[in-house]
Amino acid sequence: VQLVESGGGEVQPGGSLTLSCTVSGAPYPVYDMAWFRQALGKERQAVAAIRYGGNYKYYDDSVKGRFNISRDNGKNKLSLQMSGLNSEDTGMYYCAADFRRRGYGLEDRRKYDVWGQGTQVTVS
Numbered sequence: 001v002q003l004v005e006s007g008g009g010e011v012q013p014g015g016s017l018t019l020s021c022t023v024s025g026a027p028y029p030v031y032d033m034a035w036f037r038q039a040l041g042k043e044r045q046a047v048a049a050i051r052y053g054g055n056y057k058y059y060d061d062s063v064k065g066r067f068n069i070s071r072d073n074g075k076n077k078l079s080l081q082m083s084g085l086n087s088e089d090t091g092m093y094y095c096a097a098d099f100r101r102r103g104y105g106l107e108d109r110r111k112y113d114v115w116g117q118g119t120q121v122t123v124s
Contacts, residue, residue: 001025001114003095008119015123016083021095021116023076032098032106033071034058035080038118039091047093048080049106058106062088085123092118 007019023030034049048069049058057069066084071077078095096112104111 001027001097001099003097003114003116005093005095005116005119008093008121010122010124011085013086013123015085016081017085017121018082019080019093019095019119019121021078023078023097026076026097026099028099029073030076030097030099031101032111033078034096034098034106034112035069035078036094036096036109037089037091037121038094039088042091044094044109046107046109050078051106056106060107082121085121087123090121090123092120094118 002024005021031052035047036044037047038044047060047063050069068081070079095116097114098111099113102111
């Protein structure tokens with residue numbers, strides 16, 4: 001199973017970006033999915049997550065109202081629309097997938113089995 005992120009880049013404060021994550025090689029459907037962010041020298045933390053059916057979403061307080069997570073299960077694709085970006089949004093963004101339905105919260109790193117390599121977002 002492989003997760004491949006794309007869409008990162010450098011943007012000015014107040015700008016927008018859309019990240020995408022494509023899942024390939026999965027033997028069965030992915031359950032929950034999430035975007036994590038890791039700033040330089042800081043721990044990786046969840047910014048947004050979504051259930052399989054899209055009926056429940058989690059957002060970190062720092063991105064509420066600015067980020068929107070969505071998924072297309074038919075295309076095995078996860079997206080993150082980001083707007084109103086500021087310098088604190090800078091970091092490496094990782095896509096994560098839960099195949100085993102582990103009983104952790106959506107924001108918990110331990111929930112996710114497979115991770116992408118990350119895509120860099122720089123706001124400056």
